[in-house]
Structure formats: structure tokens, C-alpha cells
Amino acid sequence: MKANKLIEDITAILQQKEEVNSRLQKLCARLLEDDPRFTWVGFYFMNHDTQKLHLGPYTGPATDHVIIPFGKGICGQVAVSGSTYVSDDVQAEQNYIACSLDVRSEIVIPIYDNDQPVAQLDIDSNTPESFKKEEQEILDEICRIVEENCAAEMHYKKLFSSL
Numbered sequence: 289m290k291a292n293k294l295i296e297d298i299t300a301i302l303q304q305k306e307e308v309n310s311r312l313q314k315l316c317a318r319l320l321e322d323d324p325r326f327t328w329v330g331f332y333f334m335n336h337d338t339q340k341l342h343l344g345p346y347t348g349p350a351t352d353h354v355i356i357p358f359g360k361g362i363c364g365q366v367a368v369s370g371s372t373y374v375s376d377d378v379q380a381e382q383n384y385i386a387c388s389l390d391v392r393s394e395i396v397i398p399i400y401d402n403d404q405p406v407a408q409l410d411i412d413s414n415t416p417e418s419f420k421k422e423e424q425e426i427l428d429e430i431c432r433i434v435e436e437n438c439a440a441e442m443h444y445k446k447l448f449s450s451l
């Protein structure tokens with residue numbers, strides 16, 4: 289990861305005058321192309337009323353897991369804990385939902401609007417231990433930039449209000 293260029297590009301993407309899903313979609317594509325180990329990058333939005341996560345913009349293979357109950361899998365655990373989770377080896381996880389059998393490691397980072405968790409950034413890798421300190425720091429910074437620029441627009445009720 290070339291941190292400076294990546295952060296610069298992502299900041300520019302998030303500050304574009306486009307609707308939030310379109311900006312987040314571009315962010316996913318930029319992150320996926322940044323690291324050849326990454327195979328899937330996407331966002332889940334939190335519906336606090338139903339206690340479920342809903343798949344938002346993503347890049348990578350289509351997943352069956354478009355709705356995940358809080359508590360289920362790594363994403364569901366992060367919905368409950370509110371803290372970043374890194375799995376160096378997803379096959380060793382007791383509570384894991386496989387999107388692809390080739391995935392080996394995963395990171396899920398919560399996105400907050402002030403004190404309220406509204407979404408998550410989820411990244412899969414087919415290489416074990418892809419999310420070490422360096423990657424975590426860069427991805428954390430990216431999520432803070434997402435929060436500064438988009439978090440207010442990432443509430444489930446705003447995004448899915450027409451459903």
C-alpha cells in the first residue's frame with residue numbers, strides 16, 4: 289500500500305459532489321486495486337431497528353450475504369462490539385460467514401457518525417495475515433476520512449428510506 293497516494297485519492301473521491309453510494313463504490317474499487325491480496329471490499333449499513341446489516345456498495349464477487357443479523361459472522365460481531373476485528377485466519381474462526389472458500393483473512397472496521405455506529409468497511413483477502421499494523425493504520429485512517437465526509441449520509445434509514 290502506498291499510503292500517501294491512496295489517502296489522497298480516497299479523500300478526493302469522498303469529496304466529490306456525487307451521491308454517497310457512488311462515492312463509496314469508487315472507494316471500494318480504489319482500495320481493491322491498491323493491494324493485489326484484496327479480493328473483496330464492501331460496506332454494510334446497520335439497521336438498528338431490525339438489528340441487521342445490509343450490504344451496500346462493494347467490489348468483488350457477488351455475495352449471498354446481503355443481510356447479516358447482528359452477532360452472526362465477523363461483521364455481525366463487529367456490529368455488537370463496535371470495534372475493529374482482524375482475522376488472520378478465517379478458517380480458525382468459530383463465528384464466520386464464508387463469502388468465498390478462497391478467503392483466508394479479513395478485516396471489518398466500524399464507521400461512526402459521532403457516537404453512533406452506522407456502517408462497516410469489510411475487506412477480504414485470499415492471503416493469510418493480510419491486515420497487519422501497517423494495513424490497519426491506513427485502513428483506520430481511510431475510515432476516519434469516510435466518517436468526516438460521509439457518515440451523516442450513511443444512516444440506514446436515509447439510504448433505504450424508499451424500501
Ligand code: SME
Nearest residue numbers: 351361362363384385387
Ligand atoms: N465474512 C463475513 C461476511 C461478509 S463477506 O465476507 C462479504 C462475516 O463473517 O461476517
